Amino acid sequence: MTTSPPIRVLVVDDSAFARKVLRQVLSHAEGLEVVGTARDGLDALEKLVELTPDVVTLDLVMPGLDGLGVLRALASMPSAPRVVVVSSAGEESELAVTALQTGAVELVHKPTALATDRLYELGEELVSKVRAAATAVARPSAPPPSAREAAPPVVVSGPARNLVVVGTSTGGPQALTRLLSMLPPDFPAPMALALHIPAGYTEAVARRLDAQCALEVLEAEQGLELRPGRVVLARAGQHLKVERQGERTLARLDRHPMRMPHHPSVDVLFESAAKAWGGATVGLVLTGMGDDGLAGARAIRDAGGTVLTESEDSCVVYGMPRVVDEAGLATATAPLDGLLSLLGTHLR
Structure with a gap:
């Protein structure tokens, strides 16, 4: 042996x-x-x-x-x-x-x-x-997007028809930088992100992403509204859940369930999105180690929603997307640079 x-x-x-x-x-x-x-x-x-x-x-x-x-x-x-x-x-x-x-x-x-x-x-x-x-597989770093000019946050007119939720871990900051920098300022769906990272760093992640993409990126706060033109990043150390109140979707932060190995948990975010938005939920599972996101992807598909995964071709660690793919839960899969067009075809 x-x-x-x-x-x-x-x-x-x-x-x-x-x-x-x-x-x-x-x-x-x-x-x-x-x-x-x-x-x-x-x-x-x-x-x-x-x-x-x-x-x-x-x-x-x-x-x-x-x-x-x-x-x-x-x-x-x-x-x-x-x-x-x-x-x-x-x-x-x-x-x-x-x-x-x-x-x-x-x-x-x-x-x-x-x-x-x-x-x-x-x-x-x-x-x-x-x-x-x-x-991990070595991936060339994307050239840093040029910082956007100071401008009021983009607000897309009309109610959102979809909610996009994203989960990632190892290699996630690079993947999120590339993905968000490709999104247009009139992207029509609110977005929530769960990234595995130690507590104390998500405010800095949100600030840098906000400077590098056309959308407003904020660290999650209790009661913060999710709306088109805004991306909400889960606060490290707490779960991010989404809750609908009429036409408004609000962020909820807590540490329950405590048993989860990650705070924030991709599963918890995805499950709350499936409950709140049902078949209008679009989940993206990006590069990362482990299986966080598997149960959440199943909840989204059971609710009639869409699950997209980053393919092995661009993952730093093909772990989280792999378990979703192998479980037959991915609606479609593509390398990171192809996810934007794939995402567009699955928005209502």
Whole structure:
């Protein structure tokens, strides 16, 4: 019986204590091998050539060449390793979101102080995301859309005939950037998004998407109205549900059901959409690890709605769309750049 070679990991962080902690956590995980550490971006580039890791855990704020500089350098390298950003929220949120749009495939929240009692909490998430990154397919980053000029939010006249709900995980920020930047300002349906990302980052994601597409993109708030011309991003750490009140559709935020492995859950969003909008619901399942979205896709199809999936051709991780496809729940599937025209054919 042959065993798979271990996943080779390079740890990059300017803090000696952080390097020690991350190395310890990863070295004790089955199937992972820490092949080295680097103290800054320039050191990291030298070690990348010398050690050829499969995955890099990358700090963003470092002297000299920072994490974004490393990511830009990796973009020009053949067979570059996958990158998991290890970042603190708060002031680093914008940098982390930029990194995810630039090519990093996963994000792990680093406590401000890597105290011993936080090691196992950090470790479980870190190990899981390093393993996910090792299976990710490298996709060229889309050129960043030019920032739109400041303008009032677009409001499309007339009541919406559809609600579009989108679920994604690994590779999701890149996919959402590309998808939303293709949508026209008169896109006729409100849209709600569920993205697996640590708490503290969705406000920054919403701000960047808002600057990069023609529609208004907002982080979800309790009671926020979903309407044509507006995209609502679920707040990390809470489920986003939609509820109809007459012709209005409102966002509801809570943590129930607690048992779900992800907050927000794609399943919870999709199921609430199917209940509120029935056959007028259009669900999109984009790149991501795992099966979140499978139960929700079934609920949408049972209600007479439409489910579209991103095909393997463009996925960073063909996990969430694959389980929906294999269950026979996808109405149609296409690479990311083809989803817009596919979406248009399924709107009323």
